[in-house]
Amino acid sequence: MFRSFLYFILLSLVLVSCKDNSTSQNVSRYYDDGRSRPVIGIGSVVDSTSYEVPWSISEELTQLVRNNLSKNKSLYLSSSDDIDASLTNSDNLFSANIDWMNSRFDKNEFVVFLELIKHHDIEKDNATNLDMSLRLRIVDIRSKTPKLVLQEVIKDNFYISKSSYKTDYTKTVWGSQEYENSRMGIAHKQLASQIADRISDYVSLSKSR
Numbered sequence: 001m002f003r004s005f006l007y008f009i010l011l012s013l014v015l016v017s018c019k020d021n022s023t024s025q026n027v028s029r030y031y032d033d034g035r036s037r038p039v040i041g042i043g044s045v046v047d048s049t050s051y052e053v054p055w056s057i058s059e060e061l062t063q064l065v066r067n068n069l070s071k072n073k074s075l076y077l078s079s080s081d082d083i084d085a086s087l088t089n090s091d092n093l094f095s096a097n098i099d100w101m102n103s104r105f106d107k108n109e110f111v112v113f114l115e116l117i118k119h120h121d122i123e124k125d126n127a128t129n130l131d132m133s134l135r136l137r138i139v140d141i142r143s144k145t146p147k148l149v150l151q152e153v154i155k156d157n158f159y160i161s162k163s164s165y166k167t168d169y170t171k172t173v174w175g176s177q178e179y180e181n182s183r184m185g186i187a188h189k190q191l192a193s194q195i196a197d198r199i200s201d202y203v204s205l206s207k208s209r
Contacts, residue, residue: 029076037076038207040199041108042066043083045134046093046115055174061116061134061192068196074204078108094137098146101139110149110203113137114195117153130158130187136195140206150202154194158187 030036042065047058062080069077086104087093093113105111118133133156138149172178179185 027073027076037074038203039076039078039107039109040069040112040203041078041083041105041110042069042080042112042199043087043093043114044080046113047119048115048117049119051119053169053173057116057119057188060174061114061188064189064192065114065195065199068193069199072196072200075200082107083111094135094151098139098148101146102141102144105141109140109142110206111139111141112199113139118155122157127159130184132156132158132187132191134191134195136198138199138202138206149206150198152198154191154198156187156191156194158183158190 027037029039042062045058045061045065047056049057051057066077066080069075083105091100094115101111113136115135116132117135118131120131122129122131134154135151136154137151140147140149167178167182167184169179169182169184172182174185
């Protein structure tokens with residue numbers, strides 16, 4: 001009994017370690033020649049949908065986006081926790097007023113906000129689509145006056161034939177190998193990749209100006 005309990009504890013520590021390392025970025029804030037990499041602060045994805053699964057889609061998408069961005073050695077990611085801790089319930093992340101962002105996130109050069117606004121299944125003919133939309137906002141806060149770099153809604157549809165096996169997401173959950181290969185798991189990775197590409201492109205372009 002004790003050995004089983006000890007094994008469970010060790011396994012839990014390994015899983016936590018893997019999860020933490022999956023979003024780490026092995027780059028410093030500066031290049032070898034002294035130039036600074038763009039410092040990006042990314043808040044946790046705001047989930048404004050009512051799609052129910054046994055885990056946090058917000059946490060999943062946040063980690064996936066950061067995982068993708070961490071592969072870009074031309075960027076430096078600050079902690080999402082720092083961004084989230086600087087926000088209050090009254091903050092409107094997508095309002096026209098962005099002046100307040102300058103002093104709130106002064107350790108960053110760019111700040112990114114994400115909101116999942118659509119996530120549902122659409123059945124048509126002999127197929128089902130997982131229909132998703134996510135709002136993306138990038139703000140340049142390098143000067144005293146914050147500048148809006150990009151604001152857009154990214155849409156994605158993931159097709160699956162009706163005859164295919166229907167996954168029970170109360171049993172196939174985020175973090176499992178089965179979920180990685182599931183329709184939703186693949187769709188979320190696809191969406192996160194698109195988001196990360198947009199962030200990388202627009203931040204790099206703004207940094208070069």
